[in-house]
Amino acid sequence: MIPLCVPQLGGNEWTYVKECLDTGWVSSAGRFVERFERDCASATGAGHAVACTSGTAALTLALRVAGVTAGDLVILPTVTFIAPVNAAMQLGATPLFVDCDDYYNLDAAATLRFLREKTRTQDGRCFDRASGARIGALVPVHVFGNACDLDEVVPLCAELGIPVVEDATESLGTVYTGGRYAGHATGTIGDSGCLSFNGNKIITTGGGGMILTADAETARHARYLSTQAKDDPIYFVHDEAGYNFRLTNLAAAVGCAQLEQLDHHKAAKQAHRAAYAEALHDVPGLSLAPLPPYADNNCWMIAVRVDAERYGTDRDGLLERLRAADIEARPLWHLNHLQRPYRHCPTWHIERAPELLASTVNIPCSVGLGASDRDRVIEALRG
Numbered sequence: 001m002i003p004l005c006v007p008q009l010g011g012n013e014w015t016y017v018k019e020c021l022d023t024g025w026v027s028s029a030g031r032f033v034e035r036f037e038r039d040c041a042s043a044t045g046a047g048h049a050v051a052c053t054s055g056t057a058a059l060t061l062a063l064r065v066a067g068v069t070a071g072d073l074v075i076l077p078t079v080t081f082i083a084p085v086n087a088a089m090q091l092g093a094t095p096l097f098v099d100c101d102d103y104y105n106l107d108a109a110a111t112l113r114f115l116r117e118k119t120r121t122q123d124g125r126c127f128d129r130a131s132g133a134r135i136g137a138l139v140p141v142h143v144f145g146n147a148c149d150l151d152e153v154v155p156l157c158a159e160l161g162i163p164v165v166e167d168a169t170e171s172l173g174t175v176y177t178g179g180r181y182a183g184h185a186t187g188t189i190g191d192s193g194c195l196s197f198n199g200n201k202i203i204t205t206g207g208g209g210m211i212l213t214a215d216a217e218t219a220r221h222a223r224y225l226s227t228q229a230k231d232d233p234i235y236f237v238h239d240e241a242g243y244n245f246r247l248t249n250l251a252a253a254v255g256c257a258q259l260e261q262l263d264h265h266k267a268a269k270q271a272h273r274a275a276y277a278e279a280l281h282d283v284p285g286l287s288l289a290p291l292p293p294y295a296d297n298n299c300w301m302i303a304v305r306v307d308a309e310r311y312g313t314d315r316d317g318l319l320e321r322l323r324a325a326d327i328e329a330r331p332l333w334h335l336n337h338l339q340r341p342y343r344h345c346p347t348w349h350i351e352r353a354p355e356l357l358a359s360t361v362n363i364p365c366s367v368g369l370g371a372s373d374r375d376r377v378i379e380a381l382r383g
Contacts, residue, residue: 002376004328005200005301008268008367009254011261016253028227030249032256037210039259040195044172044185046212048219051247051255052226055169055196058209059087061222061245062192063137066163068093072136073128073346075114075162077106078337079353080141083196084167085336093136096128097337099350103292104143104303104332104360107352108153111138114348115156126160131346137163142171142186144303144362145202147295150189151180157190164190169209172202173266173298186295187212192222197251202265202300202367203258205251268367269299272374276302276363279378285311286381289360302365303332304381305356312383318361325380332360 020026033051041049052058068074070092076085079100088095098114099107119126119135126135138157140148148166157164168174168187172195175185187193192215197208211222224230229242247255258265277288289303308314313321315331322329335357337347364377 001326001328002364002373003366004330004362004364006366007199007204008265012257013254016257017250020250020253025249028246028248032249032252033247036252036255039256040210043259043262044188044212046188047214048216050211050219050222050226051252052209052211052245053247054207055194055198055209056083056087057245058194058211059084059167060090061225062165062194062211063087063091064225065218065221066137066165066191068136071133073133074136075111075138077141078335078350079104079143079332080167080336081333082336082339084139084141085342095342095345097345097347097350100353100356102290103146104356105146105148106140108149110349111153112156115160119160121160124161126162135162137165139165139167141167142174145171145174145298145300147171147174147176147186147292154189166190166193168193169196170300171298173262175296176294177296178294192218197255202298203255203262205255208247208251208255265367266298269365272365272369273299273302275374276378280381283382301362303360303362305359306361315359315361322380327364327377327380330362332357
């Protein structure tokens, strides 16, 4: 079986983990946790970074520090892995789902229309006109590593008093090359941004996450909450309800070694996409999903789109063909506004997302994908 996306562990992982085992620093304290935070802040250009147990933990903390609370609305895309939606729900907030653009990201134009036409401001806060609920945050997700179009969205949110928490869990290494934020990495545009180091991400710690922010107080509060909000380490005094969300030194050691290889991993993924593009450009009814022209993309996940009438089979037919050839592939996530826990939540003009759901397939894109295996995938796609 050719896997969809598996980790590439070829650097100093063994050396750094052995140091943790030799010294006994294996839990949530140790030099690698702090080093990993510094290295992530440096790699992304963020002022501060806070290491967490998962991307979902990072999103939950970031939303809480941003002030999201029970009864708020949180604006989210319907096209995303469900983690940011669950994070909002854990805080008692209600997702408000919006459509996606052609890059699978939050539809910036639709979001701007909603904010301008369907909200009101009072005392520096923004409220939904229909429900009266406060807009607690907006969470743009950089899907598949594709940078969201935030040129107008972030300034308008700042004007309306809406915190922006970027879900950059799939986009480490993606950098804007045009527009208002040229030269900035995803995850460093909003009030905070969140990374994930799950096993299938461009770098991994086995499981882990990171909050990025330019604001020292945001970082301090997030770190405090991630360690059970402990005010006195001797007498165990707690002034807030916190979480056990601090990354372990063992995981951070792997992360430090992986981050040293980020540029190589990104180049390998970009090379895979280029090879697929060249080999599949003439296949009727099959095309690579486009990348935003205003960013240098990390190509974390590579998607193809199927026009069933011209290609001869639909999305599910292609998935079955690939399975029969021992090639792992997957469709787009089920749309979140249709998920059972969230069917009651408000939506705003969702039109493009169902079309992309019906036509999209992710194909193998591991950093270590060999040329012969890639050729097998191409042969199966060409039919």
